Structure formats: structure tokens, C-alpha cells
Amino acid sequence: MVIRSCNLETVCGPTSTLPKNDLPEVAFAGKSNVGKSSLINAVMNRKSLARVSAQPGKTQTINFYNINDEIYVVDLPGYGFAKASEKERERWGKMIETYLNTSDMIRAVFLLVDIRHTPSANDKQMFEWMAYVGYDPIVIATKADKIKRSQLDKQIKILREGLGADKDTIIVPFSSQTKQGLDTIQDFLDQVIEN
Template identity: 50%
Template sequence: MEVHEVALTISAVAPKQYPKEDLPEIALAGRSNVGKSSLINTLINRRSYARTSSQPGKTQTLNFYKVESQLYFVDVPGYGFAKVSKKAREEFGQMIETYLSTRRQLHGVIQLVDARHDPSDDDVTMHEWLAYYDIPLLVVATKSDKIARGKWNQSESRIRKGLNMQPDEPYIQFSAETKTGKDAVWQWIEQQAELTGK
């Protein structure tokens, strides 16, 4: 999709604040600092529309980005919050779980993991949780430009094994620097949001 129009319409912490429209929503989930904002900015052709932060865990709300008046990207607070109290962590957890488990407009989740590392315990927990709720899921390995292309297969098999992924589960190598994987991610989004032909 060629994106010309995008707007951050609401930063929500509770269901009553979610957008009232019936547009499909694609959520992006991942560890703090894994590159969610960079993926969003690449997909919408903006440099810094979704704010990237040097402080992991800065996103503390569900941020709804309306794209081309056709769908929403929902930026979910990063998990594994390094500098956040236990109480705040629990509140974030409840907020995320409420959204992911009850939102009828949610058509799929993109789970971001770092291509350079084994999945963290939080990555594994999130993946298991999404699988349990049977939410359509795409795993995107970010920062792929930081590893040699010849090692991508090795990275993929390590991540697939670490997350206990099914053989047919979709997986895309992505780099915000080189834009590798951008079209493939959009293809998955359009399919899940049923935008094909719009």
C-alpha cells in the first residue's frame, strides 16, 4: 500500500477510549527497543511519525494510527519494561491483554523480535499467549541488516525454535535501514485486514 495519509487519532488506556469506527486493526507487539516505531515509520513512509525513543518502555498507551482511512495500526506498549515498577508492569499487562483478547476489530498481530538474538522469555510468553487466543500472527525479525545475509537462515531457525513456531507460521526478515521485508509485511497486513483490491 502507498501511504499518503496517516494520523495518530488516540492514545488509549481503556476500551471506552478505543476508536468507535469499524475499521480493521493490526497490532504491533514486541520488547521495548525492538524497533516497533521504526517498522511503523517504514510502513507509512515517514521518518519519525511514530516516535522512536532512546528510553525503552516510553510508550505506555495503546497508540492508534489511522492509515489511509482504511485501517489502524495499534502500537502496543513494549514488554520487558526495564525501568518500570512492578505495579505499572501489571497495569500495562492488563491493558494489553484486555485489548488483544476482546477487540473485535483486531485482525492480526505483528510480533517483533530482534534478529540478532534468541527470543527472550517475554517474547516466548507473548507468542504462546497469542497462539492460545488464536490471533493471526506474523513474526517479524527486526535489525536484520545487522547480521550477514548468509546467516539469515540460521537466525530464522533459531527464532522459530525459540518461539516454538509452527512450520507454516509466517516469518519475515525486516530492516528499517534497507527497507528489506517492507513489501512482504504490507502484503500480510493487506491480506489480514482484507484490503486487497481496495
């Protein structure tokens, strides 16, 4: 996909009304610090339109990026942020749930998990819940630059088993540093735009 324009069009906090968009939406979910905003910057070919930080919990709102007036890329707040209060965590969880449950325009849902680790209980819960709501989540295994190529198959297997994903679930190794996997993600977005 060629990026002709992209801008942060809508930012939703816990009390905001979600937008009724008339373009397809693709949503990116995953625990705090997994690399959602970095991935979205890579997709948009921008260094810092989506805010990235060493501190987890940076994205606390649902951010809708309009790309080319063709598609919305949706950056969801990270879940499982340890330092957040119970109340905050609950609020973010509700926001994510409400969005995934109520938007009519979601055409693809991506779940990001760190390629190095066994998925957390929250990751598994999110994956199961996405499937339950009726999505076929595409799993993105982030920070692929942090492992050796020889470890790749083993880590993908650990992710698949840890999430309880079947063999048909697509798992894409990705790195926002090396851009490994970026073309695959762009292909998914192109498919959404074309349909």
C-alpha cells in the same frame, strides 16, 4: 500500499476506554526497544510520526494510527522493559491483553522479535498467548541489518525454536533502516484491507 493519509487518531492509557473502530486493525507487539515504532514509521513512510527513542519504554500507550481511512495500525507498549516498576509492567501487560482480547476489529497480529537474539521468556509467553487467544501471529525479525546475510537462516531457526513456533508460522526478516521486508508487511496490510 499507497499512503494518502495517516494520523494518530487515538491514544489509550491504562484507564482509557478502548475505541470501537469500524475499520480493520493490525497490531504490532514486542518487547521494549525491538523496533515497533520504527517499523510503523516505515510502513507509513514517515520519519517520526510514531515516536522512536534510544531509550526503551518510549511507547507507553496504545496508539491507533489511521491510514487512508482504510486500516488502523496499532502500536502497542513494549513489554519486558527492565527499568519499569513491577506495577508499570503489570499495567502495560494488562493493557495489551485487554486490547487483544476485546477488540473485534483485529485482523492481524504481528510479534516483533530481535533477529540477533534468542527470544526471551516474555517473547515466548506473548507468542503462546496470542496463539491461545486465537491469532496466527506473524513474527517479524527486526534489525535484520545487524546480521550478515549468511547468518539469516540460522537466526530464523533460533527464533522459531525459541518461540515454539511451528513450520507454518511466517517469520519475516525486517529492517527499518534498509527497508528489507517492508514490501512483505505492506502486502499483509493490503490483504487485510481487501478482505
